[in-house]
Amino acid sequence: MTRPDDSLDRVIHEPARLRLMTLLFVVDEADFTYLSNQTGLTAGNLSTHMAKLENAGYVAVDKSFAGRRPRTVYRLTDNGRNALVAYRAAMDDMLGRIDPSN
Amino acid sequence: MTRPDDSLDRVIHEPARLRLMTLLFVVDEADFTYLSNQTGLTAGNLSTHMAKLENAGYVAVDKSFAGRRPRTVYRLTDNGRNALVAYRAAMDDMLGRIDPSN
């Protein structure tokens, strides 16, 4: 018995959140509605997933008002960017040997 | 609301099983004890994970005897190999834009 595998950050690993993280990585910032549309997540699920990413310190939230309507804008923190890059590295490492021609 | 994300096969996506699948991909066949040693999974967890991979049709099991002791040998099915290759493709697609220098 060596050690259980924890090279893949579970917070990022969840498909919905992985999607959200990669989205935020490229667009830099996005509001709640945009993220919901892009991912197809219901408001409820999106809300809880974002809360989890917040708690992990991977995203920062800015709640303001656009006119009289609330507007919630998310962006990755430096920590979040680093964690995602590390996740990609771990995944590449894991899948590196998976070759279609094999 | 577009569609929820199901491009990543959940059976494979689970880290423990991803590890097992990639292992089997390269070694071609492996017995229970070897897999337990390599992954650090307890016998219980390994057993249930392998059962899940079996049910998905991704691994084939051969139970035989080495001398008088039982020996359980696993290998990927063609289906399993294809699914893993597809998983890698989906993951590459998802992470393609995650560039450390960005």
Add this chain to the structure above:
DNA sequence: CAAATAGCTTTGTGGCACAAAGCATATCGC
């Protein structure tokens, strides 16, 4: 022959993803 080891399978449980319900404000129809 009792105790330990090997090789698993089954059971129990906490955590979490997801859906549904709830809540607050805002605009629209009449």
Add this chain to the structure above:
DNA sequence: GCGATATGCTTTGTGCCACAAAGCTATTTG
């Protein structure tokens, strides 16, 4: 000005599942 519908979320409820622990069968060892 007042229901009805929409917008923008948060909270609640529940079923599933990964993981650990316990259990089970057979075999080897002192």
